[in-house]
Amino acid sequence: MTKPETKTITVKKFNKVLIANRGEIALRIIRTLREMDIKSVAVYSQADKFSAHVKAADEAVCIGPASSKDSYLNIDAVVAAARLSGADAVHPGYGFLSENARFAQAVIDAGIIFIGPRPEAILKLGEKSRARELAIKSGVPVIPGSDCVVEKNHLQAARKVGFPLMIKATMGGGGRGMRPAMSEADFPKALDTATAEAQAAFGDGRVYFERLVLNPRHIEVQLAADNYGNVVAFAERDCSMQRKNQKLIEESPSPFVDKKTREALCAAAIRLAQAVGYSGVGTVEFLMDESRKFYFMEVNTRLQVEHPVTELVSGFDLVRIQIEIAQGQKLSITRGRALQINCHAVEHRINAEDYTKNFLPCPGAVAEWVPSGGIGVRVDTHVYPGYTIPSFYDSLIAKLIVWAPTRGQALKRSARAMGEFTVRGVDTTIPFHKLILNDADFAAGRMNTGLVEKILKKHENKK
Amino acid sequence: MDTRTLARFIAWSKTTDLQELIYKKPGASVQIKTAAAAPHAADFSSKLTPVLSPAVGIYHSGAKGKEIVLKENAEVKKGAFLGVVEMNKTAKEVLAAADGLLKIIGVSDGQCAEYGQPLFFIEPKQP
Numbered sequence: 001m002t003k004p005e006t007k008t009i010t011v012k013k014f015n016k017v018l019i020a021n022r023g024e025i026a027l028r029i030i031r032t033l034r035e036m037d038i039k040s041v042a043v044y045s046q047a048d049k050f051s052a053h054v055k056a057a058d059e060a061v062c063i064g065p066a067s068s069k070d071s072y073l074n075i076d077a078v079v080a081a082a083r084l085s086g087a088d089a090v091h092p093g094y095g096f097l098s099e100n101a102r103f104a105q106a107v108i109d110a111g112i113i114f115i116g117p118r119p120e121a122i123l124k125l126g127e128k129s130r131a132r133e134l135a136i137k138s139g140v141p142v143i144p145g146s147d148c149v150v151e152k153n154h155l156q157a158a159r160k161v162g163f164p165l166m167i168k169a170t171m172g173g174g175g176r177g178m179r180p181a182m183s184e185a186d187f188p189k190a191l192d193t194a195t196a197e198a199q200a201a202f203g204d205g206r207v208y209f210e211r212l213v214l215n216p217r218h219i220e221v222q223l224a225a226d227n228y229g230n231v232v233a234f235a236e237r238d239c240s241m242q243r244k245n246q247k248l249i250e251e252s253p254s255p256f257v258d259k260k261t262r263e264a265l266c267a268a269a270i271r272l273a274q275a276v277g278y279s280g281v282g283t284v285e286f287l288m289d290e291s292r293k294f295y296f297m298e299v300n301t302r303l304q305v306e307h308p309v310t311e312l313v314s315g316f317d318l319v320r321i322q323i324e325i326a327q328g329q330k331l332s333i334t335r336g337r338a339l340q341i342n343c344h345a346v347e348h349r350i351n352a353e354d355y356t357k358n359f360l361p362c363p364g365a366v367a368e369w370v371p372s373g374g375i376g377v378r379v380d381t382h383v384y385p386g387y388t389i390p391s392f393y394d395s396l397i398a399k400l401i402v403w404a405p406t407r408g409q410a411l412k413r414s415a416r417a418m419g420e421f422t423v424r425g426v427d428t429t430i431p432f433h434k435l436i437l438n439d440a441d442f443a444a445g446r447m448n449t450g451l452v453e454k455i456l457k458k459h460e461n462k463k
Numbered sequence: 464m465d466t467r468t469l470a471r472f473i474a475w476s477k478t479t480d481l482q483e484l485i486y487k488k489p490g491a492s493v494q495i496k497t498a499a500a501a502p503h504a505a506d507f508s509s510k511l512t513p514v515l516s517p518a519v520g521i522y523h524s525g526a527k528g529k530e531i532v533l534k535e536n537a538e539v540k541k542g543a544f545l546g547v548v549e550m551n552k553t554a555k556e557v558l559a560a561a562d563g564l565l566k567i568i569g570v571s572d573g574q575c576a577e578y579g580q581p582l583f584f585i586e587p588k589q590p
Contacts, residue, residue, distance in 0.1 A: 046578070046579055061519060061577055062519065062577040062578045062579055062580070063519045063577075063578055064518075064519070064578045065578070065579075071578075074550075075551070076518075076550035076551040076552055076553050077518060077519050077520075077550055077551075077578070079550070079551035080518070080519050080520040080521075080549075080550040080551045081519050083551070084519070084520070084521070084575045106551060106552075110551065
């Protein structure tokens with residue numbers, strides 16, 4: 001465990017914060033800044049000139065052309081905008097440069113505060129192999145694996161890892177170069193195929209093994225840590241409803257996690273944060289098997305898309321907490337208070353995509369836009385009637401978040417709110433969310449990371 | 464002035480290309496403005512070619528080894544060096560967008576510029 005640094009931390013209120021992002025999250029951050037009497041500076045690309053975050057901010061600076069590489073991902077341009085506007089701090093949002101240690105360092109080098117963890121912590125946790133090592137050292141369970149390239153005695157190494165297991169190409173990534181071996185009998189054939197495939201695809205036939213977690217759930221723990229060594233964890237989020245690693249629905253608390261498991265999850269996440277002297281908000285992601293055993297996956301060293309469900313369940317504004325930490329303030333929340341569950345919350349990501357065409361993005365002009373409202377409904381969006389969704393960025397156009405005393409009531413509310421949400425001009429994933437809400441497994445809380453694909457198939461077969 | 468004279472005055476003014484006419488004598492004064500005198504909507508088209516800022520940052524009229532003095536109405540060649548915009552750690556050159564006369568210098572050394580902001584206007588050379 002790294003001891004918190006002994007350097008003195010000064011508490012200084014920000015006057016002006018630059019938001020190095022676009023879309024709904026930029027707007028989300030501007031709202032909290034306004035509540036805290038802090039001026040906001042938006043940055044935008046030429047494609048976002050008419051974007052809502054540009055209008056909402058106190059100031060706005062054009063930083064580049066439409067392509068993200070030359071605007072939102074251009075470290076020099078964003079830092080220049082921060083310097084020119086006289087911002088005290090930069091909030092990176094999520095995506096773009098939010099987990100880029102070089103960006104965090106460039107902001108700091110310019111004499112500006114980066115609202116997030118220190119660059120060293122981003123580096124340590126951002127690299128998968130280093131993060132795994134750290135997890136092992138801090139006693140956080142990881143998926144059993146060979147931990148290195150297996151060059152000989154393959155079967156022996158496989159037995160040590162345990163079946164079922166996944167054979168992964170050393171040079172592979174993004175789901176490529178993987179072969180499952182369900183049992184020892186399957187193993188020789190799977191190994192031959194995997195090695196041959198890896199050789200053909202990556203020019204390197206070396207492989208390593210990892211235990212396969214069957215029908216896993218994606219469970220994650222939201223953390224907040226200050227610069228004085230205090231860390232709190234919030235009730236878990238269940239993000240099992242995902243397609244190709246893209247989350248569609250997130251909820252909190254998980255209908256599967258019991259109190260004992262929750263405490264173990266949070267304790268593990270806190271240990272990992274303390275091991276790197278983490279500060280800011282962050283999320284530790286786990287896979288959970290059918291017996292509620294959980295395994296460390298990765299850490300996201302930033303605010304997440306699905307942070308609102310935690311805000312509703314706990315009653316805290318996570319962006320405010322982020323800013324207070326960056327201002328040098330101590331966390332004012334106790335561990336017990338952070339873990340308090342006040343309601344059940346569900347977030348639906350609404351994307352401008354046609355789910356019947358393999359979720360093909362549908363940018364274009366929004367002719368009609370009537371978001372849902374009423375009790376227990378929050379809509380985070382940057383879209384307005386007449387807005388043109390640019391084709392350069394991701395297709396998230398709104399997050400519909402509902403909350404209610406119980407999961408059953410929350411899902412009823414989701415269905416009601418989904419029925420109210422009217423969008424014309426572009427295709428959205430609203431019809432697909434309605435399908436999910438009608439699914440018996442989802443309604444009963446029997447989710448795993450394969451359920452979305454299963455619902456899609458079931459629907460296709462019906463047609 | 465009686466209304467009949469005024470009507471004839473207006474009718475006559477329409478036969479001319481006058482935009483504004485002021486008539487004054489003790490006890491009476493008339494001021495007529497035709498529609499042409501009103502400011503046009505913003506759809507003016509300029510013959511000037513803008514030179515846009517290639518980056519967000521601070522404009523400098525000189526760079527290492529490249530000192531220049533910019534003067535309005537000076538002749539410039541397309542691609543001529545007009546200064547740099549310094550971002551954080553990199554700088555981008557500002558280059559003349561056309562052959563012609565440097566008509567408007569809209570930026571001075573040390574000023575901030577946004578990406579795409581017009582810094583200069585060049586009157587292109589007639590072919």
